[in-house]
Amino acid sequence: MLNALGLLTRRRFLPLFVTQFLGAFNDNLFKTSMVLFATYTIFNDAHQEANFNALATGLSIVPFVLLSALSGQLADSHDKARIIRLVKTAEIAIMAVGATGLFIAQAGYTSAGLALMLGTVLALGVHSTFFGPIKYAILPQHLGTDDVLGGTGLVEAGTYLAILLGTVTAGWISVEGAGIAVLAVAALGWVTGRMVPPAPRAGPPLKVNYNPFTASWRLIAATLHIRRLFLAIIAISFFWSIGSMLIIIFPPLVKNVLTADKEVASLAIATFSVGVAIGSVVINTLLKGEISARYAPASVIAMGASVVLFSLLSRHWTPAPAGTLYTWLTFLHEPRAIGILLALLAIAVFGGMFVVPLYAFLTTTVEKDQTARTVAANNIVNCAAMTIGSAVVLGISSFGVTPQDMLFVVAAMCLVSAWLAYKLHRACDEPCAAVRK
Structure with missing residues (x-):
């Protein structure tokens, strides 16, 4: 990964990295500001808070399901840099x-x-739908084969560091400050987006299908019949269904179980973001640039064990006095606070180690003129899984199941992810290594 850091000096990588970093920061700054504002100021009921978080998550997912096929086709049939410029212009209006x-x-x-904010979440979902496939699919065009895993790791690490900064910022600035900041960052992202080098169509002309339903079906069917891609996409989808459940569970858990204020909620999400970034660095170092799933099963099993530990620690938490919430200083002075944060960090580190190589599979095992559509197919299946994950949380919580108990469901899903990653390792690593040689 240290060698991969040299990519940040390249004109063909740095503008893309900065643009996606700013986009992830801005998206998370707005969403976290909105969720914390609703959780701590507007609502005063754990069930309402969970429902609002689930609604916001669902709205951000819908565009991926409906528009990913179109976004993948457009990215594979047009200059990806030009699409980036259009998307970043739209971000200013959305913010x-x-x-x-x-x-x-x-x-x-x-x-x-709330109506305008939820509408913005939906529009940001559209923004991410069109930008998401490009940030991975453009890498094989701008980087050599030996640099793709490093570039993917940097993009993934940068994304989660951006989430970290956006989360921390949202927890510490005022609502008015957040409104001004998202506009300023969108404008800066527009500037850096115009510096991304051209990435024209790499293959023959592609006839674009604008029907979202038939296009999605054909895209998925054309991708999932390839065994290694099927296993990679399904494994990634399980990971993101787990992620969607954690996103919904964490804010109410921090407020109502750990009895802490929004700065602590921000700290918890930030810790998760740091962990994924660390995991991205660690797995690239272990694999030394090789694209392989051999560490993925152990990584996601360790992630599940960390989820169980987090649940057990939260069960023995001493709540704040009635009518009060811990501040970040008083929270850190509690005996189990460091253990909870370390468990959360471990969840994220192992999660990052699991998912980064799988994304590299998507962009290196197909032709360059198919990468965006492959990532788009992955996004569609991921979002379907995230929707199911969100529905599972709502369904389970309606029966009075506590957030701590729902974490055991998450841990069980990690075992399924480990099995899928093992199947991918067996199906692809040895044959792919032979092909690359």
């Missing part, structure tokens, strides 16, 4: 709507403000 929602909700018009 203008979101900032307005934050401002008027803070002024007391909560219904109208």
Whole structure:
């Protein structure tokens, strides 16, 4: 990974890295500001908070399901850099709507403000749908084969570091400050997006299918019949269904179980983001640039064990006095606080070690003119899995199951992910290594 850091000096990589970093930061800054504002200021009921988080998650997922096939086709049939410029221009308009929602909700018009904010979440989902395939699919065009895993790891690590910064910022600045910040970052992302070198169509002309349903079906069918891609996509999808469940569980858990304020909720999400970034670095170092799933089964089993540990520690947490919440300082002084944060960090580190090589599989085992569509097919299946994960949380919570108990469901899903990763390792690593030689 240390060698991969040299990619940050390359004109063909740095603008893309900065642009995706700013996009991830801005997306997370807005969403976290909105969720924390709703959780700690607007709502005062754990069930309502969980439902709002699930609704926001669902709205951000819908565009991936409906538009990923179109985004993949456009990215494979047009200059990817040009699409980046269009998408970053749209981000400025989207954040203008979101900032307005934050401002008027803070002024007391909560219904109208929430409507605008949720509309912004939906629009940001569209933004990410069109940008997501490009940030991975463009790498084989701009980088050599030996640099693709390093570039993928840097993009993944950068994404989660951006999430970290966006999360921390959201927890510490005012609602008005968040509204101003998202507009400024969107403008900066527009500037860096214009510096990404051209990445024209790499194959023959492609007839674009604009019907989202038939296009999605054909895209998935054309991808999933390849065994190694099927296993990689399904394993990644299980990972993101786990992630969607954790995203929904964490804010109410921090407020109602750990009885801590929004700065602590921000700290918890930030710790998770740091962990994924560390995991991205660690797995690239272990594999020394080789694209392989051999560490994935052990990584996700360790992730599941860490989830169980996190649940057990939270069960023995001493709540704050009635009517109060721990601040980040008083939280850190509690005996089990460091253990909880370390367990959360371990969940993320092992998660990063699991998922990064699988993304590298998507972009290196197909022709360059098919990479964006492959990533798009992955996004569709991922989002279907995330939707199921969100529905599972809502369904289980409706029966009065506590967040700590729901974490055991997450741990069980990690075992399924380990089995899929083992199947991928057996199906691909030895044959792919022979092909690469």
